[in-house]
Amino acid sequence: MTDTVATPAVATPTAKTRKKASSFDPNPAKAGWATKLVLLFLCIAWMVPIIGMLVTSFRPFREAENSGWWTVFTNPSTMDFTFENYQEAWTGADMGNAFVNSLAIALPATFIPILVAAFAAYAFTFMEFPGRDFLFLAIVSLLVVPNYVAFVPMLKIYGNLGINGTFASVWLAHIGFGMSLAIYILRNYMATLPKTVIESAKIDGASHFQTFYRLVLPMSVPALAAFAIFQFLWVWNDLLVALVFIGPGQNQPLTVALTGLRGQLGQGWNLTTAGGFISMIVPIVVFIFLQRFFVRGLTAGAVKG
């Protein structure tokens, strides 16, 4: 890559340059100025909304409401940063409590379905049984069913059980809604594991349970991590399921609290943006540090072959 002579696109295709091009330069189409400009423009357009939000969340009420956030850059002498918005949002607007609720909702809703799905995925990949293909195709088709179907009937069941408004109601709902995707991702990954290893374990007398627990589960860690991140972000960012089964109140997660904060009249943008950022910080950190797993999960789920 380092010492390519010329881009083969312009070079005369002699036998010599052709050979060079294929062995040294897998990507002869270099970025021109236009490409760089377009990408730069897109990247700025993508970041400006978040920067505006971040800046506003550190400005005092009076300033945030009376001048655009960009004045911080155009007229730095008027700059006046404060952490008060975060304090106010965290305690006064109950975002702190909601933050803990979001954790309490998202962690179990992420980890419980994984194991259940992993067992099913194992059965689909390494066991023979009648109806296997049909049952798995059912999973594939259920992937696209909107979870709206569940709300009215489940509220009734939850009402009978008396668990409306509890964490358990959302855990169970997310376990149910995430199950088909989890089985799908894990089974697709397990299908790529070397069959010989599993077969030799069987010859050595390992039971299915041992093979699963000792062999397949550890080998599937990348797929497990990918699904875990996917599901965690999904549950953390979910508004609809939380609105339906928990709603505003003591147990509300961040998304519901933020919607409430947004709806209060006369609420300054300084507070709303601080609240918004509190709700984003965990997904952004998870995302930045575990991006590789997340991307792998997405690509494994969608671009297969």
Added chain:
Amino acid sequence: MTSKVVLAIVTVLIGIGVALALYWLLNRLAELLPANVEHKVKPFLYILPAYFAIGVFLIYPTIQSVINSFKDQSSTEWVGFENYTELLTNKGFQQTIYNTLLWMLIVPVVSVIIGLAVAVLADRLKPGSEKLSKTVIFLPMAVSAIGAAIVWNFIYETRPAGQPQIGLLNAVWTSFGNDPVAWLEQSQLHFNSLLLMVVLLWGQIGFSMVLLSAAVKGVPVDTMEAARIDGANERQIFFQVVVPQIKGTIITVYVTVIIGVMKIFDIVYVMTNGNFNTNVVGNEFWNQFSTFFNNGAASAIVVMLMIAVIPIMIYQVRHFKAEEANA
């Protein structure tokens, strides 16, 4: 507060423990059976808990929703097709369907085009800047729809003329000497719906880009080089060599986005709540369900959504079968 965190962690541990114990127990039970029966029963025991969850949270509610859609708002009396006819003859709901179709028409196409453009263009950068630009485009994926709605509400914010505009769009707009505009109320030509779509696209294009980028990188270099040697220019190479080879991924991305768009709710709910002619099916479902307490109409909307999803479902199954056959 700490008690809730402890509760969460304990629940995770108990949940995982119970799941493991359950499987261990099911496994032991199977082992008590005669060996030939055990072999036949075991797979079903392994998939039982997963299918139990799916049955309770998807299959049963689907059946129940179909039944409720033929009943009145408290699901006590049968009303035949009344919920459907009332919705479908209602001008407001027709407009809601039209808006949703607009979303389904515009968002997936724009998402694929920009996603593919970024994927192809970034592929030409040096690895460092490629990674950086992709991360920037992908980052909003981590932001919740309500977070994105707040970010963009702030950009679309309007202040009366004469006051300083703190919304970016109006600040730019008024700097050209125009009067400030209440952007989200401009329903002519569905302009405000387009502004809402921008919010979804901002959060969502990263997804298209990542999948398409993986596909673009998977295109064999030989095929591109062969075309280049034959004298094809970059544009021809893109449309005649790269695009045909990643067609499968383009369709996958398109289908995935369209499914998401059909169910769009949060952005519309938070930004306009369907006012100013921006209503979509997802938001209307929520209104019927939680504002009007009309279970019949809400269920009818869900059933219509389900019917609309069926073609995609059939496509998914076929696509999967074809891929399995190739593997």
